[in-house]
Amino acid sequence: MCAACVFFTAAGAEDQTTDIGTLDKETADKAFPAKPPYSPYAGRNFPTRPYFGDTHTHTSYSMDAGAFGARLGPKDAYRFAKGEEVISSSGQRAKLSRPLDFMVVADHSDGMGFFPQLIGGDAALLATPQGRKWYDEINSGKGAQAALDIITSFGRGQMPKGFPTPGTPAYRSAWRETIKAAEEANEPGRFTAFIGYEWTSNAGGNNLHRNIIWRDNGAKASLVEPYTTLPPLGSPNPRDLWKWMAMVEEKTGAEILALAHNGNLSNGRMFPIIESFNGKRIDREYAENRTRWEPLYEATQMKGDGETHPFLSPNDEFANYERWDKGNLDLTEVKKPEMLEFEYVRSALKNGLKMEAELGLNPYKFGLVGSTDTHTGLAAVEEDNFFGKTSSSEPSAGRATHPFVKSDKAVIMGWETTAAGYAAVWAADNTREAIFDAMKRRETYATTGPRMVVRFFGGWDFEAADANNRMPARVGYTKGVPMGGDLTSAPNGKSPSFLVAALKDPIGANLDRIQVIKGWLGKDGQTQERVYDVAVSGGRTIDADGRSKASVGSTVDVANATWTNTIGAGEMITVWKDPDFDPTLRAFYYVRVIEIPTPRWTAYDAKYFGITMPAEVRMTTTERAYTSPIWYTP
Numbered sequence: 113m114c115a116a117c118v119f120f121t122a123a124g125a126e127d128q129t130t131d132i133g134t135l136d137k138e139t140a141d142k143a144f145p146a147k148p149p150y151s152p153y154a155g156r157n158f159p160t161r162p163y164f165g166d167t168h169t170h171t172s173y174s175m176d177a178g179a180f181g182a183r184l185g186p187k188d189a190y191r192f193a194k195g196e197e198v199i200s201s202s203g204q205r206a207k208l209s210r211p212l213d214f215m216v217v218a219d220h221s222d223g224m225g226f227f228p229q230l231i232g233g234d235a236a237l238l239a240t241p242q243g244r245k246w247y248d249e250i251n252s253g254k255g256a257q258a259a260l261d262i263i264t265s266f267g268r269g270q271m272p273k274g275f276p277t278p279g280t281p282a283y284r285s286a287w288r289e290t291i292k293a294a295e296e297a298n299e300p301g302r303f304t305a306f307i308g309y310e311w312t313s314n315a316g317g318n319n320l321h322r323n324i325i326w327r328d329n330g331a332k333a334s335l336v337e338p339y340t341t342l343p344p345l346g347s348p349n350p351r352d353l354w355k356w357m358a359m360v361e362e363k364t365g366a367e368i369l370a371l372a373h374n375g376n377l378s379n380g381r382m383f384p385i386i387e388s389f390n391g392k393r394i395d396r397e398y399a400e401n402r403t404r405w406e407p408l409y410e411a412t413q414m415k416g417d418g419e420t421h422p423f424l425s426p427n428d429e430f431a432n433y434e435r436w437d438k439g440n441l442d443l444t445e446v447k448k449p450e451m452l453e454f455e456y457v458r459s460a461l462k463n464g465l466k467m468e469a470e471l472g473l474n475p476y477k478f479g480l481v482g483s484t485d486t487h488t489g490l491a492a493v494e495e496d497n498f499f500g501k502t503s504s505s506e507p508s509a510g511r512a513t514h515p516f517v518k519s520d521k522a523v524i525m526g527w528e529t530t531a532a533g534y535a536a537v538w539a540a541d542n543t544r545e546a547i548f549d550a551m552k553r554r555e556t557y558a559t560t561g562p563r564m565v566v567r568f569f570g571g572w573d574f575e576a577a578d579a580n581n582r583m584p585a586r587v588g589y590t591k592g593v594p595m596g597g598d599l600t601s602a603p604n605g606k607s608p609s610f611l612v613a614a615l616k617d618p619i620g621a622n623l624d625r626i627q628v629i630k631g632w633l634g635k636d637g638q639t640q641e642r643v644y645d646v647a648v649s650g651g652r653t654i655d656a657d658g659r660s661k662a663s664v665g666s667t668v669d670v671a672n673a674t675w676t677n678t679i680g681a682g683e684m685i686t687v688w689k690d691p692d693f694d695p696t697l698r699a700f701y702y703v704r705v706i707e708i709p710t711p712r713w714t715a716y717d718a719k720y721f722g723i724t725m726p727a728e729v730r731m732t733t734t735e736r737a738y739t740s741p742i743w744y745t746p
Contacts, residue, residue: 158589159538159555163547164563165214166193166491167371167535168310168323168410168483172201173219173286175266177487178227179250179259181503184489186217186290190297190305192490201503206490209497209619210563212534213542214304215297217290218323220312221338222266222346225276225286234282236274243272256504260517264442267317269342277345278337287337291330300543307333311370313341313348317442318381318388321373322353322406323483327548332366349389354401369551371481374410374418375460379440380451383460383476385467399467399475408551411457411558411738412482412533414493414501419704419738420458423449428643430627430706430734434530434560443519461741462631462639465698468745469633479554479596479740480702482533482561491534493561495733496673498531498713505529509721512714512729527729531713532560536737538594554596557703557739562617568595568703570742572602574609574687584613584685595702596740607693608744612646613685614705614737621707621735622680623649624664628688632699646688649681649708658691666709670731673711673719680708695746702741709734 149155171189172182183201184192192198195211230237230247237243242265249258265271276282290309297305306325313320326333339356340346347353357368375382386393411418416436425431439446453459457480464476484491488506492499498507505511505526512527536557539550550556557566567584571592578587588594588611599608616623626647633639644658652662667676690701712733718725725731 152583152586156586157540158585159540159550160585162536162538162557162565163213163304163542164534164536164559165212165304166483167216167218167306167308167325167481168373168413168485169193169215169217169489169491170219170310170485170487171217171489172227173224173290174487175220175223175226176259176263177502178231179246179255179262180487181255182488183503186219186293187296189217189489189491190215190293194297194303198490200490200499200506201488202506202508204507206492206499208492209494211303212491214306214537214547215491216306216308216323216325217293218308218310219286219290220310222312222340222342223271223276224290224309224338225282228286229276229282234274237272240272240274243274256502259502260442263314264317264444266312267314267442267444271342277342278340284337288334291333295330298544302542304542304544304547306544306548309338310373311339311341311353313350313353314441315341315348317440317444318379319373319375319377319441320348320350320381322350322370323373324357325369325371325548325551327367327544332364335364336360351389351398351401354405357405367548369408369548370406371408371410372406372478373485374413374415375455376416376418376436377441378455379445379447380454383454383463385454385463394467394475396471396473399471399473402475403473403477407479407554408481408556409457409478410483411480412530412560413485414530414532415485416530417532417560418456420456421452423452424456424459425641430704430736433734433736434532436524436528438522438524439519443517443522443524446521457738458629458631458641461700462633462641465631465633465700466637466639468698469637474743477743479551479556480558480738481535481537481556482558483535484533493531493533495531495561495711495713496716498716501529507717507720509723512717512725527714527725530560534559534561534563536563536566554740555594557595557737559737560735562620562707562735562737564617564620564623564705564707564737565615566703566705566737566739567611567613568739568742569593569611570597570599570608570701572599572606572608574611576687578611579685579687584611587611593742595742597742599742599744601746602693602695602744607690608701609687609689610701610742611687612703613683615683616707621675621710622677622682623684624680624706624708624734625649625660626684626686627704627706628701629704630690630699630701632694632697634697642692644688647684647686649684650679664708666732668709668711668732670711670715671719673715675708675710677708698746699744700741701744703739705737707735
């Protein structure tokens with residue numbers, strides 16, 4: 113018999129022979145299914161690891177960073193992110209425990225190049241009272257005072273003549289150097305350096321910043337200069353930013369996205385129902401543009417955590433985490449409780465469901481990342497390696513007890529600065545294209561600093577046995593959608609099931625628990641939320657109400673800034689099915705992974721400098737990760 117002939121047995125037809133050369137491929141594949149390869153990794157085409165990076169690093173090219181004392185430029189920031197040791201602006205040796213995989217140097221749009229111009233003694237700037245005042249303050253050791261005055265003046269639109277704007281030599285030079293630094297640092301497959309900047313909307317001191325990121329190279333990015341916020345060349349209104357982004361893509365053929373800054377200094381303006389710029393309820397055009405241009409949101413960073421707040425989530429014992437809730441960016445307006453709903457991730461996701469029912473489109477359908485917002489050029493946010501928010505708050509004996517921001521209405525102390533965070537992206541490769549595409553599809557999660565590995569899949573057919581698979585991604589992508597995805601139209605009688613897995617940071621703390629956070633829009637048109645513990649460590653149990661009330665405990669020795677991994681778990685994986693599912697109601701689900709308690713950066717400072725912290729200073733932390741949601745639409 114010819115080699116192309118094989119035997120098969122079918123119902124009612126035994127011992128027949130067929131020449132597969134006479135069959136078309138589809139029929140042959142059905143009749144003679146190929147045996148799976150021995151290697152379970154053969155043919156794998158999904159992301160196999162998260163890449164960790166920072167989408168929000170400032171250098172001396174940002175006017176406030178420079179005034180605060182930053183002397184490191186974009187090239188230095190990339191060198192540090194790639195694992196090199198550098199000398200910080202305060203003269204200290206600094207190095208990461210492990211290199212990052214990617215970074216965006218995102219210097220401020222307005223005044224890019226202003227600080228080198230000012231400190232260089234530009235005659236036009238020094239001829240103005242403000243320019244001379246700031247120059248003298250910086251050179252007399254009062255840079256922090258000058259920086260806060262610059263921020264306040266900028267928020268009021270009161271910058272001096274000679275201030276660099278797009279089209280001026282100083283501005284053009286700074287943008288070209290930013291592009292050049294990214295191009296030189298970019299090493300596809302090893303390290304991704306994105307071209308970007310931060311659009312610095314700060315009207316009235318209310319932070320609405322967005323980080324703009326290019327998928328493409330410098331040839332396209334150099335065809336335009338950043339969009340600014342001060343009229344007449346720019347605007348602080350996000351609607352105008354989105355118009356500029358559309359123009360850039362049409363003019364240059366580039367792909368760009370905007371990543372919204374964490375909103376807890378926006379004083380209720382980051383996730384509006386009523387727009388602050390026109391006093392009108394957001395409409396479908398707003399929703400269409402926000403979802404198109406802003407696929408991600410910065411859930412945690414140095415200026416506090418932005419997941420939720422005890423006022424918004426009173427039944428969530430983990431909600432009271434690294435709060436910055438005293439006022440806006442320059443503390444010229446004190447925070448009011450009614451503002452909080454429009455600043456935090458969870459309430460925005462809930463209001464998005466409500467807006468979707470009204471507009472037919474969800475304006476707040478975003479994935480989550482963390483990033484640093486460092487103004488030192490150093491993306492160093494490990495608790496034992498925290499180089500501060502600004503160069504004036506780099507490691508020193510007094511940085512925790514010195515006011516960080518102060519006005520006649522409120523004060524934020526140095527110890528309230530948060531050592532956070534990083535962005536984790538499930539991409540196929542470490543390249544601009546692959547990471548950018550993963551950001552666009554929202555397959556991302558936020559971490560407050562540790563590099564734990566988190567998987568989250570949703571579908572209709574996950575079963576308990578799937579949690580026994582050592583390659584959860586294979587079954588996850590086969591049966592469902594990953595974080596950032598959508599489930600629609602529930603099959604009759606089925607509730608969504610979720611495959612959830614977390615692996616500790618190899619050099620970090622064990623895990624306390626995994627939680628699923630659910631939000632939904634009720635039949636009465638009101639939004640609701642609920643926290644479910646879905647996996648817990650240490651042999652604890654989960655009660656019938658979906659919660660584990662037993663604490664994991666703590667091994668932290670504050671005095672010595674140490675802890676042990678004798679509690680918690682190195683990894684956890686489970687399949688969880690929503691026990692309260694209503695197929696007629698819109699909903700979202702995201703995962704929160706909590707570590708066991710560890711020493712906070714303030715404990716490391718106290719140990720290193722031999723100082724005693726005031727009683728109100730937090731000395732321990734529970735680091736965490738937040739995944740992008742999975743949405744359900746009837």
